[in-house]
Amino acid sequence: MEVVPFLLNWIPRSDGDNFNWALRWPKRWPTCQQLWDWQAFYMVVVWISFQAGLALLPIGRVVEGLPLRDGTRLKYRANGFFAFIVSICGFMYLCCYQKFSVELIAGKLLQLGTASVAFSLALCIFAVIKARVEGTDPPSGSWLYDFFMGGQLNPRIGDLDLKFFFMTRPGLIGWVIIDFCLLSVHLKENNMTLSTPMVLICIFHFCYVADGLWWEDNFLTGMDTANVGFGYIIIFAFNVWVPFSYTLQSQYLIKNSPKHLSWYCYGGIVALNAVGYVIYRSANNTKHQLRMDPNCVEVKDLETIETSSGKKLIVSGLWGVCHHPNYLGDLIMALSWCLLCGFNHILPYSYFILLLLLLLDREREDWKHCHRKYGDDWLHYCQIVPWRILPGFY
Numbered sequence: 001m002e003v004v005p006f007l008l009n010w011i012p013r014s015d016g017d018n019f020n021w022a023l024r025w026p027k028r029w030p031t032c033q034q035l036w037d038w039q040a041f042y043m044v045v046v047w048i049s050f051q052a053g054l055a056l057l058p059i060g061r062v063v064e065g066l067p068l069r070d071g072t073r074l075k076y077r078a079n080g081f082f083a084f085i086v087s088i089c090g091f092m093y094l095c096c097y098q099k100f101s102v103e104l105i106a107g108k109l110l111q112l113g114t115a116s117v118a119f120s121l122a123l124c125i126f127a128v129i130k131a132r133v134e135g136t137d138p139p140s141g142s143w144l145y146d147f148f149m150g151g152q153l154n155p156r157i158g159d160l161d162l163k164f165f166f167m168t169r170p171g172l173i174g175w176v177i178i179d180f181c182l183l184s185v186h187l188k189e190n191n192m193t194l195s196t197p198m199v200l201i202c203i204f205h206f207c208y209v210a211d212g213l214w215w216e217d218n219f220l221t222g223m224d225t226a227n228v229g230f231g232y233i234i235i236f237a238f239n240v241w242v243p244f245s246y247t248l249q250s251q252y253l254i255k256n257s258p259k260h261l262s263w264y265c266y267g268g269i270v271a272l273n274a275v276g277y278v279i280y281r282s283a284n285n286t287k288h289q290l291r292m293d294p295n296c297v298e299v300k301d302l303e304t305i306e307t308s309s310g311k312k313l314i315v316s317g318l319w320g321v322c323h324h325p326n327y328l329g330d331l332i333m334a335l336s337w338c339l340l341c342g343f344n345h346i347l348p349y350s351y352f353i354l355l356l357l358l359l360l361d362r363e364r365e366d367w368k369h370c371h372r373k374y375g376d377d378w379l380h381y382c383q384i385v386p387w388r389i390l391p392g393f394y
């Protein structure tokens with residue numbers, strides 16, 4: 001079976017030391033029959049059902065979200081790290097003892113992607129109908145708006161919070177499973193030797209997802225949970241975009257690992273990733289702790305300004321350097337992942353470019369949102385902390 005057949009058409013093979021930035025269009029576009037595969041669709045349904053089963057298990061902490069408009073707080077079962085470990089071990093078991101072929105995933109990425117799109121569309125329609133039946137929150141009056149932005153902020157089926165579940169489980173864990181399959185294919189296609197960039201990219205992705213799920217409750221104080229409904233934007237981002245586009249680097253590295261990177265290049269890349277991670281994680285944790293409990297020992301000595309809404313804005317430490325140090329850390333990590341792929345092609349850099357555009361857009365939206373919410377206090381905050389993402393530049 002030819003692995004990742006469609007994508008490899010896009011990728012020119014490395015041509016020695018020559019730079020080659022041109023994207024080559026596929027010689028043949030896939031037909032509808034090639035795009036759709038019922039087996040892939042069943043795999044997507046089984047995967048999501050399996051993750052939902054794990055999410056509902058009474059294992060792991062129960063955490064509270066931010067106060068809702070009526071002052072109440074929803075409860076969430078934060079067992080994402082447990083689900084991650086069980087999924088990885090279960091997948092290893094299937095591969096080692098049940099002769100599950102990784103090519104069933106790696107060779108069907110296109111069909112799995114199409115199946116995820118179909119599943120996500122059906123889910124968007126379900127979310128709109130559910131919102132209409134149960135009442136939209138806040139009322140929008142537009143079906144189209146509800147389809148894209150979500151008609152409900154926190155829709156649930158029983159104990160399963162749909163938004164929290166899709167933001168943290170099938171797509172994120174699926175990303176790592178796809179990486180493992182690609183790593184295994186790379187091993188076979190490379191005469192049973194692993195290239196350092198391929199190993200490092202899989203480790204970086206693995207750590208990013210494991211860390212996100214370890215600190216899963218941080219999602220509850222992020223912008224999406226607080227402000228964005230359960231609709232197309234959330235469903236496609238986490239169910240389709242994350243697993244299939246965030247694995248582009250490992251897809252690329254199957255056959256295109258740069259061969260001449262020296263050990264100090266690798267050292268520099270690992271160091272860059274570590275710096276990005278420390279900034280990203282400490283910024284996210286600090287803000288999360290402040291929002292969950294402003295009096296907790298970790299944040300009570302931080303310099304903050306009080307707003308008329310009663311909430312505090314941090315003006316010291318990383319949050320005193322720019323408005324979104326967490327975005328800065330994320331972007332530094334993204335850059336280090338791209339650098340592992342060398343400079344032969346722009347495709348692996350799409351992750352950094354698109355994340356940059358996404359975070360710039362989110363930053364602008366968040367600025368407007370905070371201005372509306374905090375009024376003059378926000379402008380006062382902007383005087384104290386003038387830089388938005390990259391101090392000295394933006």
Ligand code: NDP
Nearest residue numbers: 222223224284287291312313314319324326327330362366
């Ligand atoms: P943030 O976690 O930065 O949340 C923004 C909110 O934080 C604001 O609306 C405000 O909310 C609060 N806030 C802003 N400034 C301050 C301050 N000085 N002190 C205290 N609170 C403040 O944004 P996101 O939810 O977008 O991002 C969360 C993480 O997810 C980031 O690390 C980001 O990089 C990552 N991410 C990754 C993506 C990917 O594809 N890899 C995509 C999107 C995000 P309020 O005051 O109401 O609490």
